Amino acid sequence: MADQADQSRRNFLYVAAGAMGGVAAGATVIPFIGSMLPAADTLAASKTEFDVSTVEKGQLVVIQWQGKPVFVVNRTEEYLKQVDGHDDMLKDKDSKAIEAVGAEWLTAENNKYRAIKPEYLIVVASCTHLGCIPLFKPTAGRKDWGESVPEDWPGGWHCPCHGSLYDISARVINGSPAPHNLHLMPYKYLTDTKVVIG
Amino acid sequence: MLEKMMKTRLFGWIDERTGAEAILKSQLTEYPVPKNLNYMWNFGSLALLVLVLQILTGIFLAMYYKPSAAFTTGNYTVAFDSVERIMRDVNFGWLIRYMHAVGASMFFVVVYLHIGRGMYYGSFKAPRELLWIIGVVILLIMQGAAFFGYLLPWGQMSFWGATVITNLFGALPVIGEYLQQILRGGFAVGDPTLNRFFSLHYLFPLLLVAIVGGHVHALHVVHSNNPEGIDIHKDEEKIPFHPYYTIKDAFGVSVFLLFYCYIIFFNPQMGGYFIEVDNYVPANNLQTPPHIAPVWYLTPWYTILRSFESKLIGVLAMGGSLAILFLLPFLCKSAVRSARYRPMYKILVIMFFIDVIILGYCGHSAPTPTLKLIGQISTAYYFGFFLILPILPKFEKTKPVPEGI
Ligand code: HEM
Ligand code: FES
Numbered sequence: 344m345a346d347q348a349d350q351s352r353r354n355f356l357y358v359a360a361g362a363m364g365g366v367a368a369g370a371t372v373i374p375f376i377g378s379m380l381p382a383a384d385t386l387a388a389s390k391t392e393f394d395v396s397t398v399e400k401g402q403l404v405v406i407q408w409q410g411k412p413v414f415v416v417n418r419t420e421e422y423l424k425q426v427d428g429h430d431d432m433l434k435d436k437d438s439k440a441i442e443a444v445g446a447e448w449l450t451a452e453n454n455k456y457r458a459i460k461p462e463y464l465i466v467v468a469s470c471t472h473l474g475c476i477p478l479f480k481p482t483a484g485r486k487d488w489g490e491s492v493p494e495d496w497p498g499g500w501h502c503p504c505h506g507s508l509y510d511i512s513a514r515v516i517n518g519s520p521a522p523h524n525l526h527l528m529p530y531k532y533l534t535d536t537k538v539v540i541g
Numbered sequence: 542m543l544e545k546m547m548k549t550r551l552f553g554w555i556d557e558r559t560g561a562e563a564i565l566k567s568q569l570t571e572y573p574v575p576k577n578l579n580y581m582w583n584f585g586s587l588a589l590l591v592l593v594l595q596i597l598t599g600i601f602l603a604m605y606y607k608p609s610a611a612f613t614t615g616n617y618t619v620a621f622d623s624v625e626r627i628m629r630d631v632n633f634g635w636l637i638r639y640m641h642a643v644g645a646s647m648f649f650v651v652v653y654l655h656i657g658r659g660m661y662y663g664s665f666k667a668p669r670e671l672l673w674i675i676g677v678v679i680l681l682i683m684q685g686a687a688f689f690g691y692l693l694p695w696g697q698m699s700f701w702g703a704t705v706i707t708n709l710f711g712a713l714p715v716i717g718e719y720l721q722q723i724l725r726g727g728f729a730v731g732d733p734t735l736n737r738f739f740s741l742h743y744l745f746p747l748l749l750v751a752i753v754g755g756h757v758h759a760l761h762v763v764h765s766n767n768p769e770g771i772d773i774h775k776d777e778e779k780i781p782f783h784p785y786y787t788i789k790d791a792f793g794v795s796v797f798l799l800f801y802c803y804i805i806f807f808n809p810q811m812g813g814y815f816i817e818v819d820n821y822v823p824a825n826n827l828q829t830p831p832h833i834a835p836v837w838y839l840t841p842w843y844t845i846l847r848s849f850e851s852k853l854i855g856v857l858a859m860g861g862s863l864a865i866l867f868l869l870p871f872l873c874k875s876a877v878r879s880a881r882y883r884p885m886y887k888i889l890v891i892m893f894f895i896d897v898i899i900l901g902y903c904g905h906s907a908p909t910p911t912l913k914l915i916g917q918i919s920t921a922y923y924f925g926f927f928l929i930l931p932i933l934p935k936f937e938k939t940k941p942v943p944e945g946i
Contacts, residue, residue: 379723385733405827410729412827468827469729472852474708475701475829503831504705505847506908522852 390541392533395463403479405468408528408540412468412476418511422498423462425483425511426455429497434515435524443526457512457527465538466513467528472521475504481511500525543570543783568761573779574786575767577946581662582765583793584655590794591648592753596746598641605631608739610695610732610824620695620735621823639809645687646815647801649838652680660869660890663878664766670870672759677866679752684839686745689738691836692730696820701833703730703738709846712856729826770879771942778946832907840904841897847908848920858920865927872930877939885937893926 391408398404398417405412416422430436437454438444448459458464468476477500480488484496491501492508499510507519514524530540546552547562556562605627609619627634656676659665665673688706692699707730711721726733764773773779780786810816814837819830835843845862849855865872880887896919903916 376723379726379737380719381722381725381727382733385727407827410727410731410826412729472708473705475705475833476827503829504701504833518850520847520850520852520855 390539392537392539394537395460395465396536398463401481403481405476408467413528413540414464414466414468414479414513414525416464416479416481418462418464422481422511423456425481425498429495429510429516432495432497432516433510434517434519434522436514438514438524438527440523444524446527446529455512457514457524459530459532463538464512465528465530465540467526469526470502470504470507470521471515471523471525472502472505472507472519475502477502477507477509477525569783569787570781572761572782573776574765574782575773575946576778576780576785577767577769578765578786578789579768580793581654581658581768583790584651584658586790587651587793587797588648588655589753590797591644591651592746592749595641595644595648596750598637598644599743599746601637602627602641603743605634606693606739608693608735610735616823616825618695618823620693624694636805639805642816643801643804643809643811645690646811646836646838647797647804648683649687651797652683653838656680657894659766660893661880662766662768663770663873663875663880663883665870666873666878667870668763669759669766672756672763673870674867675752675756675759677863679749679756680866681863682745682749682752686742686749687836687838689742689745692735692738693742694820695735695824696817697822697824697830698817698820698833700730700824700826701829702835703734705833706835707734709856709859712852714853731826766878767946768879769881769943769946770877771946773946775945834905837901837905840902841900842904844900844904844916845920845923847904848913848917858924862920862923865924869927869930872927873933874931875934875937875939877942879942882940882942883937884940885933889926889929889933892922896922896926 389409391406391413393406393415395415395417398415400417401419401422403414403416405414407413434440435444438449438457449457453461456464457466470477480492480496480501481498482488483498485492485494488496488501496508497510497516499508499516500513501508502519502521505520507521508516509519509521509525510516512524515521528540530538532538543565547556547565552561605623607619607623611619613619613622624638627638629635631637659673659676688703692703707721707724710724711717713720722728724734724737725731726737767773804811804815810818817834817836819833822830834840842859842862846855846859849858875883875886877883880890900916900919900923903912903919906912
């Protein structure tokens with residue numbers, strides 16, 4: 344009997360059935376992997392309001408947005424001056440490397456401040472290397488920070504995990520393992536001091 | 542005793558329905574093993590013991606552990622509190638948790654020695670390549686299981702360790718971001734992460750059981766290597782596994798338990814190496830601890846990661862340093878197996894072991910420029926070792942191997 348069967352037709356059926364089964368198995372994977380992506384309520388909890396006037400001059404606070412930490416700094420006159428003079432030390436002084444470090448309101452004049460109002464810097468606090476929260480070391484030089492920062496330290500942040508350095512506008516300094524400046528996130532001022540993030 | 546048992550009527554009844562006698566004979570009482578194995582051959586059975594202990598203690602911990610990052614009072618969370626409750630209120634909870642946490646470290650001690658044995662005596666060479674490859678798969682799954690487990694107490698090290706490692710996956714091009722979100726279930730490590738890690742932490746050890754089964758099966762097809770690294774043909778060079786090696790393995794188990802129990806009862810944190818001190822501080826997603834490092838068994842790979850300026854290259858190097866283990870049987874071209882008869886390989890492989898210890902030390906310490914340089918040199922040697930192997934037979938004059946044992 345077996346040798347009467349048309350083997351090539353039979354093989355075609357095997358391959359066709361096998362391929363359909365493969366497609367079905369592949370399609371079944373989609374809902375399972377999909378279920379592991381962020382759920383709808385996780386995605387929805389995405390706006391945070393904050394009153395920047397609660398931050399004292401020279402102070403930094405860490406708030407939460409989408410479960411991520413966010414820095415809000417009230418920069419003094421002194422700190423604002425520290426954004427200049429070390430362009431050659433920066434990997435990406437104009438915040439152009441990737442979308443996440445820029446914002447549509449950045450202009451040629453204000454992009455060294457990376458803020459809508461220069462004194463209030465608001466950035467995502469996760470080190471762009473592997474996500475630790477950098478330590479705030481705002482004053483220039485080694486006086487306050489010792490060996491943990493370089494001699495020509497312009498003031499900014501130092502990441503404790505693998506030593507990335509950022510300036511006072513959270514722009515990454517050459518030689519850091521972090522590839523990018525700290526990310527900006529969409530935010531706008533509702534009133535003079537109230538911002539909504541997200 | 543086994544002989545007697547096999548003669549009972551009950552055994553006869555089971556045997557007729559399962560073929561148990563043939564299995565026991567071929568796998569134990571008549572399974573041939575070289576007569577010259579040294580104590581380095583004890584670590585396989587010890588690994589099996591620790592796996593069983595981990596699963597047993599884990600199942601009991603899971604009766605009280607609660608995977609939730611919801612806040613209780615202060616900065617404490619349900620998960621953190623449930624572990625503290627296991628430590629303080631649950632009967633013998635402290636013992637079971639220490640058995641589990643210390644067991645994780647001991648698992649790696651045992652398995653690293655087991656792997657080192659294989660490298661030194663050339664056990665990865667033909668015909669045992671697949672056996673070795675299955676072993677590397679076991680190592681990767683173990684590392685995954687331990688990584689998932691370490692998040693569960695939801696302490697500072699749990700949280701920031703998981704943040705750093707899930708960020709690693711984010712560095713991969715194209716799929717990175719998805720992979721990271723799939724691991725985290727959100728934009729940052731949080732409650733969804735904790736839940737899925739608990740689920741996976743349960744799954745991975747059970748996967749291990751199946752794969753270990755494959756490992757042992759592969760072993761029983763090609764049989765054990767031995768310290769001389771030669772093929773064994775004559776019957777008088779072999780002894781049956783039972784009773785000779787069951788008794789030797791049992792002796793190994795008692796020595797192991799001595800160490801294991803000493804640590805559990807007298808020094809469960811091992812000075813911060815087995816349970817990191819910062820992990821008794823509840824997770825705080827707004828503050829990174831001043832110095833974060835993975836648990837000791839992951840630090841060599843962490844150093845390789847840190848040795849590169851570029852994040853992507855660091856991640857690829859770390860992945861590569863594990864992946865290259867798969868290729869070892871094909872990179873090593875020498876016809877002689879054991880380092881006993883390979884003078885140059887012997888030096889290189891011992892230096893490799895020391896190198897991995899140095900890498901581990903660097904990864905555990907706070908980064909300084911000197912340590913970074915030492916880490917980079919050690920990373921270079923790590924890869925250099927594997928790359929020299931294919932050309933080594935050109936330079937190396939191996940010693941004559943013995944005819945028999
Ligand atoms: C391959 C075997 C396993 C390894 C290497 C392993 C490793 C770990 C590690 C490193 C921790 C964190 C310990 C701490 O700091 O307290 C942990 C916790 C935990 N594991 Fe496992 N584990 C294994 C198997 C299992 C199994 C099979 C279960 C069963 C469900 C389990 C359940 C748990 C639970 C509930 C915790 C949280 C309690 C605690 O932190 O002590 N584990 N595991
Ligand atoms: S996470 Fe900041 S330097 Fe690595």
